[in-house]
Amino acid sequence: xxxxxxxxxxxxxxxxxxxxxxxxxxxxxxxxxxxxxxxxxxxxxxxxxxxxxxxxxxxxxxxxxxxxxxxxxxxxxxxxxxxxxxxxxxxxxxxxxxxxxxxxxxxxxxxxxxxxxxxxxxxxxxxxxxxxxxxxxxxxxxxxxxxxxxxxxxxxxxxxxxxxxxxxxxxxxxxxxxxxxxxxxxxx
Amino acid sequence: xxxxxxxxxxxxxxxxxxxxxxxxxxxxxxxxxxxxxxxxxxxxxxxxxxxxxxxxxxxxxxxxxxxxxxxxxxxxxxxxxxxxxxxxxxxxxxxxxxxxxxxxxxxxxxxxxxxxxxxxxxxxxxxxxxxxxxxxxxxxxxxxxxxxxxxxxxxxxxxxxxxxxxxxxxxxxxxxxxxxxxxxxxxxxxxxxxxxxxxxxxxxxxxxxxxxxxxxxxxxxxxxxxxxxxxxxxxxxxxxxxxxxxxxxxxxxxxxxxxxxxxxxxxxxxxxxxxxxxxxxxxxxxxxxxxxxxxxxxxxxxxxxxxxxxxxxxxxxxxxxxxxxxxxxxxxxxxxxxxxxxxxxxxxxxxxx
Amino acid sequence: xxxxxxxxxxxxxxxxxxxxxxxxxxxxxxxxxxxxxxxxxxxxxxxxxxxxxxxxxxxxxxxxxxxxxxxxxxxxxxxxxxxxxxxxxxxxxxxxxxxxxxxxxxxxxxxxxxxxxxxxxxxxxxxxxxxxxxxxxxxxxxxxxxxxxxxxxxxxxxxxxxxxxxxxxxxxxxxxxxxxxxxxxxxxxxxxxxxxxxxxxxxxxxxxxxxxxxxxxxxxxxxxxxxxxxxxxxxxxxxxxxxxxxxxxxxxxx
Numbered sequence: 001x002x003x004x005x006x007x008x009x010x011x012x013x014x015x016x017x018x019x020x021x022x023x024x025x026x027x028x029x030x031x032x033x034x035x036x037x038x039x040x041x042x043x044x045x046x047x048x049x050x051x052x053x054x055x056x057x058x059x060x061x062x063x064x065x066x067x068x069x070x071x072x073x074x075x076x077x078x079x080x081x082x083x084x085x086x087x088x089x090x091x092x093x094x095x096x097x098x099x100x101x102x103x104x105x106x107x108x109x110x111x112x113x114x115x116x117x118x119x120x121x122x123x124x125x126x127x128x129x130x131x132x133x134x135x136x137x138x139x140x141x142x143x144x145x146x147x148x149x150x151x152x153x154x155x156x157x158x159x160x161x162x163x164x165x166x167x168x169x170x171x172x173x174x175x176x177x178x179x180x181x182x183x184x185x186x187x188x
Numbered sequence: 189x190x191x192x193x194x195x196x197x198x199x200x201x202x203x204x205x206x207x208x209x210x211x212x213x214x215x216x217x218x219x220x221x222x223x224x225x226x227x228x229x230x231x232x233x234x235x236x237x238x239x240x241x242x243x244x245x246x247x248x249x250x251x252x253x254x255x256x257x258x259x260x261x262x263x264x265x266x267x268x269x270x271x272x273x274x275x276x277x278x279x280x281x282x283x284x285x286x287x288x289x290x291x292x293x294x295x296x297x298x299x300x301x302x303x304x305x306x307x308x309x310x311x312x313x314x315x316x317x318x319x320x321x322x323x324x325x326x327x328x329x330x331x332x333x334x335x336x337x338x339x340x341x342x343x344x345x346x347x348x349x350x351x352x353x354x355x356x357x358x359x360x361x362x363x364x365x366x367x368x369x370x371x372x373x374x375x376x377x378x379x380x381x382x383x384x385x386x387x388x389x390x391x392x393x394x395x396x397x398x399x400x401x402x403x404x405x406x407x408x409x410x411x412x413x414x415x416x417x418x419x420x421x422x423x424x425x426x427x428x429x430x431x432x433x434x435x436x437x438x439x440x441x442x443x444x445x446x447x448x449x450x451x452x453x454x455x456x457x458x459x460x461x462x463x464x465x466x467x468x469x470x471x472x473x474x475x476x477x478x479x480x481x482x483x484x485x486x487x488x489x490x491x492x493x494x495x496x497x498x499x500x501x502x503x504x505x506x507x508x509x510x511x512x513x514x515x516x517x518x519x520x521x522x523x524x525x526x527x528x529x530x531x532x533x534x535x536x537x538x539x540x541x
Numbered sequence: 542x543x544x545x546x547x548x549x550x551x552x553x554x555x556x557x558x559x560x561x562x563x564x565x566x567x568x569x570x571x572x573x574x575x576x577x578x579x580x581x582x583x584x585x586x587x588x589x590x591x592x593x594x595x596x597x598x599x600x601x602x603x604x605x606x607x608x609x610x611x612x613x614x615x616x617x618x619x620x621x622x623x624x625x626x627x628x629x630x631x632x633x634x635x636x637x638x639x640x641x642x643x644x645x646x647x648x649x650x651x652x653x654x655x656x657x658x659x660x661x662x663x664x665x666x667x668x669x670x671x672x673x674x675x676x677x678x679x680x681x682x683x684x685x686x687x688x689x690x691x692x693x694x695x696x697x698x699x700x701x702x703x704x705x706x707x708x709x710x711x712x713x714x715x716x717x718x719x720x721x722x723x724x725x726x727x728x729x730x731x732x733x734x735x736x737x738x739x740x741x742x743x744x745x746x747x748x749x750x751x752x753x754x755x756x757x758x759x760x761x762x763x764x765x766x767x768x769x770x771x772x773x774x775x776x777x778x779x780x781x782x783x784x785x786x787x788x789x790x791x792x793x794x795x
Contacts (some may be wrong), residue, residue: 020195020366023195023366024195027193027195027368032368033195033366033367033368034365034366034367035195035365035366035367036361036364036365036366037364037365060447060448060450060451060453060454060529061447061448061450061451061452061528061529062361062365062367062447063361063448063526063528063529064528064529065528065529065530065531066530212624213620213623213624215620239623239624241619241623243616243619243649244645244646244649245645247613247616247645247646248613248616248619248645248646248649249616251609251610251613251616251617251620251646252616252617252619252620252623253620254607254609254610254613254616254617254620255589255607255609255616255617255618255619255620255621255622255624256620256621256623256624257620258587258607258617258620258621259587259621259624259625259628261624261625263620263624277610278610278613281609281610285607285608386587386605386606386607386621387605387625387628388584388585388586388587388604388605388628389583389584389586389603389604389605390584390585391584394603394604394605394606395605395606396599396605396606396607396608397606397607397608398590398599398606398607398608399608400596400608
């Protein structure tokens with residue numbers, strides 16, 4: 001078992017938060033993990049991505065050029081990372097910002113990869129939490145990979161939020177569940 | 189107590205290591221990418237009866253460390269390349285005064301202001317001489333968060349054992365990436381300081397800690413003493429080696445670059461290429477004998493491929509160790525962007541066909 | 542029995558001074574030792590010698606002494622005092638050390654109100670290196686690097702550190718003194734004591750600046766050099782510019 005995941009989107013979309021949460025949940029599951037943020041001087045609005053590697057064996061390089069999994073949160077990220085996805089890899093794509101009908105070579109991509117178009121922004125809107133699109137994507141990732149169990153995720157979420165933001169636990173979990181449910185209902 | 193596993197940044201692992209070693213004083217000045225160290229020390233040290241103080245410059249910070257060490261208190265600072273350069277004046281004094289200071293350099297790109305991406309451009313500075321005169325720091329180069337935690341803690345013990353400053357040489361990638369570490373009791377030894385520290389001349393003659401020796405014989409004696417100390421340190425060498433003696437090429441790397449190189453080593457090994465892997469952990473003293481042992485036991489003519497995130501620095505030490513008995517090739521990446529394993533694999537393959 | 546009026550200070554080593562004839566360092570050394578003795582702090586003092594003629598402080602003053610890099614004495618003193626607040630920490634620096642290369646360290650230590658005592662010996666030039674211009678060189682003074690005199694239009698004006706420091710909240714005592722007459726020697730000693738009391742009573746940074754002669758580099762004989770201090774006083778006013786110690790002692794009495 002080994003997953004090389006890149007999450008990419010705008011700064012402010014909670015990319016690093018989600019990446020950190022996945023790494024922590026996987027660690028609690030007993031896996032080896034590395035989490036590498038690409039960081040720059042911009043705190044908000046710039047492009048942002050992080051690489052998470054989850055493995056049963058020692059992880060040497062925390063960097064990977066051909067990831068096995070992508071979570072694409074905006075169009076620039078789609079352009080940048082989609083060509084690098086490993087053959088047979090999977091990708092969760094934010095269909096609110098990357099519309100399938102606008103992708104020219106969609107059929108070719110679908111042959112090569114498993115694509116999961118999930119309208120994470122719209123899903124988050126349904127619970128009046130547009131900021132939590134990242135958690136919807138994370139829920140989808142969980143449902144597809146089951147790389148960690150729910151208990152470990154909840155623990156990780158609680159730990160990451162800390163006592164200061166503990167009131168955000170329920171909304172985050174709700175968004176997570178929405179993403180998981182969407183996968184369950186729309187993909188087999 | 190059950191060992192606790194937590195997910196932390198490399199720089200946080202360094203701070204946790206210092207706290208595990210019961211470091212009592214931290215003095216520093218902000219610079220990216222190591223600010224999590226002072227931030228954690230600012231939160232944690234006062235709780236443990238320690239001192240955190242942000243100085244007006246790196247120069248001042250390192251001299252505060254110098255002062256605290258002189259009175260026998262465990263003290264450290266951390267910075268990144270340009271800040272480390274500012275401290276070099278006082279590194280020379282600290283080495284001359286034989287003070288057990290611990291210094292962390294989370295390297296970023298240079299020269300000049302450079303950038304904030306990872307770099308190994310300060311190898312020469314750290315290993316050869318981080319200041320004027322004829323002296324050395326002991327230099328430890330972790331390559332993951334666990335090692336960063338353990339080596340930082342160990343640095344305090346080694347610094348006291350030899351009464352010599354120790355540098356932890358990390359970089360932006362290792363510092364900013366998160367990995368699990370297991371917190372444990374590392375049983376860091378504390379060496380007595382009551383025979384040299386300046387604690388007030390009560391019931392004993394007054395003491396002087398100084399580096400000025402205008403008498404040339406005295407200065408010579410002093411420098412030979414330091415030289416002997418560096419020789420003794422050789423028994424502390426640390427390294428990682430994966431060699432089966434039938435290789436044709438040995439990949440040599442340290443720190444973050446060793447992560448990428450190790451990945452490539454695994455890949456090539458799986459594909460049946462005759463490659464080995466060697467990673468110095470102590471950069472000073474440099475693991476010379478282990479390299480000579482590889483040469484001695486090799487069944488084939490060997491090539492050493494030295495891969496660094498600089499334009500070729502550690503390669504010189506490998507050449508010295510190899511001493512003309514094998515080909516040593518520098519595969520360099522200038523401080524900027526660390527290569528992907530896929531890219532490095534292609535580069536290495538060209539040399540081992 | 543007769544009262545002993547004058548004796549060799551306990552904390553002054555019997556080593557012969559290496560200072561040039563007419564130099565004021567030796568007077569200040571002796572005063573420093575008398576104060577250390579009177580305050581009974583010899584056993585818990587750590588002095589910082591810095592770079593300049595007085596870097597050999599440790600050959601004369603019998604307390605633990607650390608030699609700091611040029612200009613960094615106040616930073617090293619900060620490290621010591623923060624690490625071991627029970628120690629009495631003083632720096633002994635020249636004007637080049639304190640006010641030129643180390644101005645940043647000196648100023649910020651004062652700003653933070655470090656509980657240390659800083660002694661600055663101001664002889665208006667770099668003595669040990671042969672008499673080059675220093676920030677405290679007075680206008681039109683000739684030095685080896687201002688052979689035509691220090692032109693203020695080119696080099697600016699000297700900092701009056703004692704006055705500047707008196708405006709800083711963290712400073713508990715600040716003053717400028719001289720040791721070229723017996724009266725001034727006694728005043729300097731009283732002030733020196735206060736600069737230590739500022740630390741002992743935890744009131745803040747204690748600063749004392751002492752105008753000192755440098756006959757060799759001033760190219761004057763010792764007597765003329767001693768008299769020259771009277772001229773310097775026209776530029777560098779003597780006096781106490783800040784004294785939180787006096788108020789503290791008064792309150793203590795009441």
